[in-house]
Amino acid sequence: MSIYSEISENLQKGKAKVVRALVEQAVADGCPAAEILGEGLLSGMNIVGEKFKKNEVYVPEVLVAARAMNMGIDVLKPLLAEDGVQSAGRVCIGTVQGDLHDIGKNLVKMMMEGKGLEVIDLGVDVSPETFVQTAVEQDCDIICCSALLTTTMEVMAEVVKKAEEAGIRDRVKIMVGGAPVTDAFCQQIGADRYTSDAASAADAAVELCKEE
Amino acid sequence: MTERERFIKALKREPIEGHCPTFELVFFLTLEAIGRIHPSQQCFSQWKQMTAAEQKLHIDYMADTYIGTAEKYHHSAIFVHPNPDDFENTVRLLETIREKTGDKYYLTMHGDCTFGIPDGDGMMAFSERMYEDEEGLKAEAERNLANSVRYAEKMAKYPGLLDGFTLCADYCFNVNPFFSPSQFGEFIAPYLQRVIRAYHDLGFYSIKHTDGNIMPILDQMVQCGPDALHSLDPQGGVDLAEVKRLYGDKVALCGNVNCGLLQTGTEEEVIADARRALRDGMNGWGYIFCTSNCAYTGLPLERYELMNRVWWEEGVYPAH
Numbered sequence: 002m003s004i005y006s007e008i009s010e011n012l013q014k015g016k017a018k019v020v021r022a023l024v025e026q027a028v029a030d031g032c033p034a035a036e037i038l039g040e041g042l043l044s045g046m047n048i049v050g051e052k053f054k055k056n057e058v059y060v061p062e063v064l065v066a067a068r069a070m071n072m073g074i075d076v077l078k079p080l081l082a083e084d085g086v087q088s089a090g091r092v093c094i095g096t097v098q099g100d101l102h103d104i105g106k107n108l109v110k111m112m113m114e115g116k117g118l119e120v121i122d123l124g125v126d127v128s129p130e131t132f133v134q135t136a137v138e139q140d141c142d143i144i145c146c147s148a149l150l151t152t153t154m155e156v157m158a159e160v161v162k163k164a165e166e167a168g169i170r171d172r173v174k175i176m177v178g179g180a181p182v183t184d185a186f187c188q189q190i191g192a193d194r195y196t197s198d199a200a201s202a203a204d205a206a207v208e209l210c211k212e213e
Numbered sequence: 214m215t216e217r218e219r220f221i222k223a224l225k226r227e228p229i230e231g232h233c234p235t236f237e238l239v240f241f242l243t244l245e246a247i248g249r250i251h252p253s254q255q256c257f258s259q260w261k262q263m264t265a266a267e268q269k270l271h272i273d274y275m276a277d278t279y280i281g282t283a284e285k286y287h288h289s290a291i292f293v294h295p296n297p298d299d300f301e302n303t304v305r306l307l308e309t310i311r312e313k314t315g316d317k318y319y320l321t322m323h324g325d326c327t328f329g330i331p332d333g334d335g336m337m338a339f340s341e342r343m344y345e346d347e348e349g350l351k352a353e354a355e356r357n358l359a360n361s362v363r364y365a366e367k368m369a370k371y372p373g374l375l376d377g378f379t380l381c382a383d384y385c386f387n388v389n390p391f392f393s394p395s396q397f398g399e400f401i402a403p404y405l406q407r408v409i410r411a412y413h414d415l416g417f418y419s420i421k422h423t424d425g426n427i428m429p430i431l432d433q434m435v436q437c438g439p440d441a442l443h444s445l446d447p448q449g450g451v452d453l454a455e456v457k458r459l460y461g462d463k464v465a466l467c468g469n470v471n472c473g474l475l476q477t478g479t480e481e482e483v484i485a486d487a488r489r490a491l492r493d494g495m496n497g498w499g500y501i502f503c504t505s506n507c508a509y510t511g512l513p514l515e516r517y518e519l520m521n522r523v524w525w526e527e528g529v530y531p532a533h
Contacts, residue, residue, distance in 0.1 A: 015344055056429070059393035060386075061340035068337060103333030105386070125333075151476035152511030180387050180448060181473050198388045 008041030015065025024073040034080035046115030050200040067111040088119035090210030093135040094145040095123030097156035102149035112203035129159040148179040158190035174209045216289035220319040224440040226499030233528040234289035239507040249278040276309040290319035324378025326361035330391040362411045369415040377418030385425025406437040425449040444468035454493040467501040475516045487523035
């Protein structure tokens, strides 16, 4: 078994310390950082994401896999920076104003990171202005809005409106999700993509970044 | 037959005449509905500084708020959120409701000891513990169980006051449960079963609530022996008719009126959904009509009143 397969398999089992040690070993053996990331860590997280979409694994398994991935990435970060490796895209994510629920948002964030995206977490109770301002200042490809409450999902329409007013809609995509949100609602407010689960959100984000 | 008796018959899945019972886990819209502030929206930071007379006025006010809501919407049960929530004041509030209404209403309150979905900040640490600190987590579950049973034992010394506990730890997202079925079987179900058994032994009914898609763990939840399941969330894909078909002979069912439609659907959709829930739920007894969550802050009151009107006009069992 290659060291990349070992990294991937241990990541899928959530064995964070083992993953970290294997990544350190791969670096010591002279493997390129980008290859360790892509063929080891992200490959393992992709498999977890696919299994999650098929209901073959549940959230805690995803979380411990993400933890293992992050421990591996910590080792690689300085090397990736040295090598000038770019992320697959940049996303700012948050739970919309008036809503303090963050479970879904955090899951999406982890899944997106597992796809090699850079994710700026704005937290909860995020105003439309903050989403748009961050997208402008941090040169984000995607604004990703989460809501759990039927009473707060209307704020997503305001995010779309503010993004239009700021003149960034031609270069910044807007994704929406959360328990009460539907594809019909996404279309109604003029957002770009709705997904029903965290793994699909990460897939959609990668697609949207490639389109740009 | 009192509302309480009607509610208990529904929990026991026994035939009843007249209206199918209805209630809400929380009815936050009291200010709009009856001009009174909901107890959980009140702050009593100076409670201990108050005279006994002032405390009694507040408790009377809270009791009247619960009773007024139940009377306006013909609820059979009152879900009490004691505030302050210490044992002594909880008993005072329950006693006050009983003094004012006798045995008219089924009284229930929170009583879950099991782990629910952790919040976003805590879910990683909690998940790590399921893999790396199983024994520590189980020891915590045991402590929580012991605390709940101790509380119920104290409450049982006041016979006729509280009818049952509602267990409100959420287990599920819309797509799936947080816990895998095997994790649910290891960390949740044993404690859920034991606390429900303890409540039953002490004479309390139990209603188990969770949002989301319960289907992967539904069998385990039913095996734990609750009298009823609440809220059968259609936004989590829960089909009331299917749950009724699978488990209608083992557990009573509460809820399933789609909160998403109540918020954003048309009036026609709300009416159709309330009718669907009544049709699927009332079939074969053992159904309590209510929303698939609660009458939460921000829900348009007129939408709740619309579903309540459909129930009042159509949620009636034929004479037998």
